[in-house]
Amino acid sequence: MSVTLHGYWRSLATFRVRAALNLKGIAFTEKIVDLSTGEQFSPEFHALNPQHVLPLLEHDALRLTQSLAIVEYLDESFPGQSLLPKDAAGRARVRALSQITAADVHPLIVPRVRNYLGSEFSIEEEGRMKWARHWLEVGTEAIEARLAGDGQSGQFAHGDQLTMADLALVSHVVGARLFKVALDRAPTLEAIANRCLAMPAIASAHPLRQPGAPAA
Ligand SMILES: N[C@@H](CCC(=O)N[C@@H](CS)C(=O)NCC(=O)O)C(=O)O
Numbered sequence: 469m470s471v472t473l474h475g476y477w478r479s480l481a482t483f484r485v486r487a488a489l490n491l492k493g494i495a496f497t498e499k500i501v502d503l504s505t506g507e508q509f510s511p512e513f514h515a516l517n518p519q520h521v522l523p524l525l526e527h528d529a530l531r532l533t534q535s536l537a538i539v540e541y542l543d544e545s546f547p548g549q550s551l552l553p554k555d556a557a558g559r560a561r562v563r564a565l566s567q568i569t570a571a572d573v574h575p576l577i578v579p580r581v582r583n584y585l586g587s588e589f590s591i592e593e594e595g596r597m598k599w600a601r602h603w604l605e606v607g608t609e610a611i612e613a614r615l616a617g618d619g620q621s622g623q624f625a626h627g628d629q630l631t632m633a634d635l636a637l638v639s640h641v642v643g644a645r646l647f648k649v650a651l652d653r654a655p656t657l658e659a660i661a662n663r664c665l666a667m668p669a670i671a672s673a674h675p676l677r678q679p680g681a682p683a684a
Contacts, residue, residue, distance in 0.1 A: 469528060470497075471496035471497070471527050472496065472497050472525070473489065473499070473525055474498075474513070475501065475522050477679065478681070479503065480642065480643045481523055481535040481570070481639070482522050483639050483674065484536070484636060485539060485542075486498070487635050488542050488551060489542065490670070494542065494546055498678075501513055508521060508522065520580075521578075536563070536566050536567070536632065539551060539632050549630070550629075553626060553627075558626060562625070565611070565615075566635075566636035572610075573606070573607030574640070576599075577647070582599070597647065600647050601647055604640075604649045608640070608654045609653070611654065612653065616655075616656040621656060624660055634661075634664050635664075635670075638660075638664040641658060
């Protein structure tokens with residue numbers, strides 16, 4: 469069996485999948501696609517994923533995209549700890565929490581969006597950072613309200629068992645830290661993320677621990 473993850477150190481979506489692979493104990497190799505030089509637009513990568521985004525997971529002849537879809541695929545296809553609850557209501561809550569990050573916040577801060585703000589609207593780096601921080605703050609507030617407000621979070625985002633929602637939320641927190649967004653008004657979110665980051669499978673998947681990442 470061969471599993472190849474196409475990723476990049478700074479990619480938060482790749483982080484979710486890398487952590488899931490580690491949690492499931494799946495051996496994989498990672499191929500770097502350098503987003504900082506636009507390698508996602510190379511003919512070689514275009515042939516693999518014409519959407520030009522990471523992550524891409526190759527499992528034998530199968531090619532998979534979209535981090536949450538990949539995490540669910542891994543969960544259903546490999547033994548080991550389960551990343552989705554057994555009950556439909558629990559799965560719906562875990563998917564909803566995951567999508568606040570992956571569908572509502574993260575797409576607004578990715579390189580192609582920030583670059584477009586610069587190239588089409590002449591917004592300088594400072595304005596683009598302000599944009600990214602704004603959406604990260606809005607997302608942080610929404611996630612905290614959900615985690616702290618509905619009585620269904622525990623040690624982790626959904627009860628006391630780690631799920632896909634934790635992988636999404638820890639990627640949100642790491643993104644917020646990379647963009648220097650304060651998390652002091654999101655104590656529940658930060659505590660859960662810190663608990664996740666204390667786990668070796670997740671800590672070793674951290675963007676700043678990947679080849680090419682800056683020292684701090
Ligand atoms: N919704 C996708 C996100 C895909 C995405 O935007 N990935 C970023 C890296 S985290 C990317 O490849 N960006 C390239 C670009 O914006 O040009 C997922 O969850 O996998």
